[in-house]
Amino acid sequence: xxxxxxxxxxxxxxxxxxxxxxxxxxxxxxxxxxxxxxxxxxxxxxxxxxxxxxxxxxxxxxxxxxxxxxxxxxxxxxxxxxxxxxxxxxxxxxxxxxxxxxxxxxxxxxxxxxxxxxxxxxxxxxxxxxxxxxxxxxxxxxxxxxxxxxxxxxxxxxxxxxxxxxxxxxxxxxxxxxxxxxxxxxxxxxxxxxxxxxxxxxxxxxxxxxxxxxx
Numbered sequence: 058x059x060x061x062x063x064x065x066x067x068x069x070x071x072x073x074x075x076x077x078x079x080x081x082x083x084x085x086x087x088x089x090x091x092x093x094x095x096x097x098x099x100x101x102x103x104x105x106x107x108x109x110x111x112x113x114x115x116x117x118x119x120x121x122x123x124x125x126x127x128x129x130x131x132x133x134x135x136x137x138x139x140x141x142x143x144x145x146x147x148x149x150x151x152x153x154x155x156x157x158x159x160x161x162x163x164x165x166x167x168x169x170x171x172x173x174x175x176x177x178x179x180x181x182x183x184x185x186x187x188x189x190x191x192x193x194x195x196x197x198x199x200x201x202x203x204x205x206x207x208x209x210x211x212x213x214x215x216x217x218x219x220x221x222x223x224x225x226x227x228x229x230x231x232x233x234x235x236x237x238x239x240x241x242x243x244x245x246x247x248x249x250x251x252x253x254x255x256x257x258x259x260x261x262x263x264x265x266x267x268x269x270x271x272x
Contacts, residue, residue, distance in 0.1 A: 069106035072096060073113055080119045080130060081216045083188045083223025087132040091120070118217040130220040138221065141214050142265035146258050148211045149195065153241070153257040155202035160245045167197055168242055175234040184226040188219065194238060195261075198245075218265070235260055 076096070079085050096107040111128055114120040121131045133141075171194045178186035192215055199208050237260035244253035 068100070068102040069109045072100045072102060072106050072110035075100060076110060076114060077117075077119065077216060080114070081188075081192070081212070081219040083185050083219045083226070085130050085220055086224050087130050087220040089130045089220070091128045093128075117213050119219075131217070133218075133221045138218075138265055141218055142262045144214050145211070145261040145265070148207060148214070149199065149261050150254045150258050152199040152202045152204060152207055152211060153253055154250055155204055155207075156198050156200075157245065157248065157250055157253055159201040159203070160198075160248075164197070164201060165242060165245050168194060168238075168245070171197060172234055172238045172242070175238070179234060184223055187226065188222050191235070198241070237263070 091111065093104050093107045093111065097104050100107065111120060115122050120128055122128050171190060175187065175190045175194065178190055199211065237256045240256035241253060241260065244256055
């Protein structure tokens with residue numbers, strides 16, 4: 058027999074995952090305000106699961122909450138962007154290094170396919186599609202590291218950066234896939250750990266530092 062609290066738990070998870078995906082993929086701009094009533098209406102749920110989802114996202118840094126209770130996506134300072142770039146450098150380089158011994162040809166071919174998809178969304182000037190497929194490229198590689206706690210930390214950083222990446226994507230005037238993806242793939246093929254670490258570090262920090270310089 059199903060107990061009554063389960064639908065509430067399910068609704069909370071649905072709202073959390075829905076908002077989390079939108080924020081991470083840059084579908085919501087920085088400084089965008091939310092109301093619990095509005096979230097509840099959109100996800101067709103009561104205020105309780107909406108409130109629980111918001112509190113969870115605030116704890117992860119995906120949303121901010123003012124003393125008055127205003128909930129919004131954060132507007133990151135240059136210093137904060139630099140900090141998150143440094144975190145990406147530390148965590149993602151380690152994940153890539155751990156993934157290297159398990160990088161079989163099927164993985165490399167999958168990464169090449171995703172990189173082709175990135176080229177398509179870049180040519181279409183699809184900012185949200187770019188963020189989504191770029192994260193898919195990195196996540197696909199890092200899953201091979203078999204380090205779930207580290208990957209969870211990495212995704213929290215991505216989550217905090219999502220709105221800022223979307224808002225500032227156009228300033229980079231990107232016209233082709235990230236060049237360092239090709240170097241990442243080449244290093245995986247060659248089993249070149251120093252080359253892989255350098256390519257990942259440059260890939261995940263260069264764009265963010267360009268963003269910080271242009272704000």
